[in-house]
Amino acid sequence: MANAHTLPVRLPVVWTIAGSDSGGGAGIQADLATMSDLDAHACSVITAVTAQSSVTVALVESVSSQMLKSQLDTLVSDLPPAAIKIGLLAEQAQIDYLAKWLAKQQASWRQSGIVVPIILDPVMVATCGDALANGGRLDFTPFKGLLTLITPNVSELAILAATELESVDACISAAKQLSEQLSTSVLAKGGDLGPAWCQHQANDLLVCTDVEGISDKHQWQSFWLSSHRVNSQNSHGTGCTLSSAIASVMAHGFVLNDAIVVAKAYVNAGLIASYQPGSGPGCLARTAWPKDLQQFPYIKVITASDTEPMSLAAWELMNNQRGDFKQIDGTLGLYPVVADVELLQILLKAGAKTIQLRVKDASSPTLEAQIIKAIALGRDYQSRVFINDHWQLAIKHQAYGVHLGQEDLLDSNLKQLREADIALGLSSHSYFEILLAKQHQPSYIAFGHIFPTTTKQMPSLPQGLEKLSRYVSLMKGELPIVAIGGIDAARLRSVKATGVDDIAVVRALTEADDPTAAFTALNRAWADEK
Numbered sequence: 001m002a003n004a005h006t007l008p009v010r011l012p013v014v015w016t017i018a019g020s021d022s023g024g025g026a027g028i029q030a031d032l033a034t035m036s037d038l039d040a041h042a043c044s045v046i047t048a049v050t051a052q053s054s055v056t057v058a059l060v061e062s063v064s065s066q067m068l069k070s071q072l073d074t075l076v077s078d079l080p081p082a083a084i085k086i087g088l089l090a091e092q093a094q095i096d097y098l099a100k101w102l103a104k105q106q107a108s109w110r111q112s113g114i115v116v117p118i119i120l121d122p123v124m125v126a127t128c129g130d131a132l133a134n135g136g137r138l139d140f141t142p143f144k145g146l147l148t149l150i151t152p153n154v155s156e157l158a159i160l161a162a163t164e165l166e167s168v169d170a171c172i173s174a175a176k177q178l179s180e181q182l183s184t185s186v187l188a189k190g191g192d193l194g195p196a197w198c199q200h201q202a203n204d205l206l207v208c209t210d211v212e213g214i215s216d217k218h219q220w221q222s223f224w225l226s227s228h229r230v231n232s233q234n235s236h237g238t239g240c241t242l243s244s245a246i247a248s249v250m251a252h253g254f255v256l257n258d259a260i261v262v263a264k265a266y267v268n269a270g271l272i273a274s275y276q277p278g279s280g281p282g283c284l285a286r287t288a289w290p291k292d293l294q295q296f297p298y299i300k301v302i303t304a305s306d307t308e309p310m311s312l313a314a315w316e317l318m319n320n321q322r323g324d325f326k327q328i329d330g331t332l333g334l335y336p337v338v339a340d341v342e343l344l345q346i347l348l349k350a351g352a353k354t355i356q357l358r359v360k361d362a363s364s365p366t367l368e369a370q371i372i373k374a375i376a377l378g379r380d381y382q383s384r385v386f387i388n389d390h391w392q393l394a395i396k397h398q399a400y401g402v403h404l405g406q407e408d409l410l411d412s413n414l415k416q417l418r419e420a421d422i423a424l425g426l427s428s429h430s431y432f433e434i435l436l437a438k439q440h441q442p443s444y445i446a447f448g449h450i451f452p453t454t455t456k457q458m459p460s461l462p463q464g465l466e467k468l469s470r471y472v473s474l475m476k477g478e479l480p481i482v483a484i485g486g487i488d489a490a491r492l493r494s495v496k497a498t499g500v501d502d503i504a505v506v507r508a509l510t511e512a513d514d515p516t517a518a519f520t521a522l523n524r525a526w527a528d529e530k
């Protein structure tokens with residue numbers, strides 16, 4: 001009979017292709033610990049064996065080319081990877097061979113419709129300062145077009161881009177240049193000294209290419225990811241941990257930008273609880289999938305006119321001065337999203353306490369009249385009416401609230417909405433978008449789309465219940481959280497079990513023969529479900 005030990009658990013397989021650190025703090029040893037801590041099954045392809053402690057690197061010996069090949073070939077048929085992290089490659093021949101092997105393999109995966117993210121941490125020097133690889137002379141261009149992300153620190157970025165990094169703008173240019181050189185997204189880590197170094201915060205620079213599964217507005221975009229600096233000497237293996245955490249999170253099906261923010265939070269939490277087993281720099285603790293919002297970074301979009309990272313102190317001050325959006329009194333409850341005022345009125349009559357008017361045709365000659373009517377009906381029924389997209393009309397006619405997507409955020413004037421005391425709901429489709437939304441302290445955040453939907457075309461894949469549960473455990477108690485997308489009576493129980501506060505639905509009501517009866521039944525089921 002099955003028990004807790006024999007239940008089949010499906011862990012995604014993640015490979016680390018890296019060097020062994022006999023001191024146990026970095027390299028393969030850090031990667032395996034990270035991957036298993038993040039619920040992945042870790043396989044290792046060892047490129048080099050290092051005789052290393054926390055204070056010195058005594059010897060580095062590459063494995064033979066036959067051994068490198070044999071490890072790759074032996075693993076690939078039985079334990080194919082869901083994601084790969086590459087760390088130390090000790091000599092050029094290893095880069096050349098691995099790039100060829102991966103190119104061939106990727107072509108075959110692509111034919112089967114499989115995408116395997118590959119994260120390269122271009123390791124060159126150990127934390128104690130000793131060289132691990134033939135750093136300055138390694139050429140990573142054979143990896144061009146094969147990588148999902150490269151994660152150099154500031155000194156590695158300077159070597160790879162063959163340039164001095166004397167200013168923040170020089171860092172951004174170098175990261176963009178590297179991104180073009182290798183056709184990959186770049187995460188330039190600013191934890192070490194560099195122009196973006198700051199005493200109280202760690203600023204990492206993310207340059208995105210055409211990242212799969214994220215909003216169009218975030219493609220080819222650059223961001224600063226800033227966290228409170230954890231002042232710890234125990235930073236041995238930080239880069240290995242970060243890159244293997246990114247690979248592990250992607251193996252769970254999260255998009256690149258999500259994997260980066262989760263991995264950053266993981267590293268921060270690991271640094272806070274770090275320890276020193278030897279006399280040199282110690283290493284990170286393993287603290288499991290991060291759930292503490294404080295450890296996640298603040299995200300700032302880099303624009304042509306504003307390239308500096310935001311200081312956290314300035315950000316907190318700005319937040320305190322401007323305040324939050326209007327708080328929802330009680331819960332939102334079952335939240336219908338409808339395209340016409342007739343149905344809106346029917347559902348208000350049926351008892352909806354929160355409802356949204358979502359008219360997607362901005363050129364409709366009746367748009368303003370519909371908005372005026374919906375707002376008036378909300379007042380009559382003492383219910384919260386949110387207007388989707390059309391925030392200027394919502395302000396003009398003093399709606400209770402406005403719902404905006406991430407794309408709309410860039411073109412809307414949130415200051416005006418706040419000043420008009422209008423509640424704000426924001427959409428999100430990933431950890432990354434949740435963080436961006438949370439930074440505006442809205443009245444609620446919607447997570448979507450949980451299940452497949454035909455109501456609208458989505459750039460992202462359905463989130464599913466596992467991701468929803470992870471988002472809920474991050475955000476519960478911070479702001480009201482609403483799940484949307486493909487939710488109906490049959491799925492209601494499993495959605496409620498994730499702990500989400502409220503649900504928003506379209507087709508479950510608009511396609512019902514009797515919307516009043518459907519609302520009443522769904523509303524009761526939501527309220528009754530524990």
Ligand SMILES: Cc1ncc(COP(=O)(O)OP(=O)(O)O)c(N)n1
Pocket residue numbers: 335337356358388389403404405406408425426427446447448456482484504
């Ligand atoms: C409650 C709720 N959640 C999400 C959405 C989607 O909003 P948005 O991303 O702006 O997309 P459109 O609805 O404008 O297509 C929503 N409307 N309501």
Ligand SMILES: Cc1nc(C(=O)O)sc1CCOP(=O)(O)O
Pocket residue numbers: 337427428429447448449450452453454455456484485486487504505506507508
């Ligand atoms: C309008 C909307 N926004 C979504 C998001 O994920 O942001 S999903 C969605 C449609 C939800 O419709 P249904 O309940 O018919 O699946």
Ligand SMILES: [Mg+2]
Pocket residue numbers: 388389403404405408
């Ligand atoms: Mg919208």
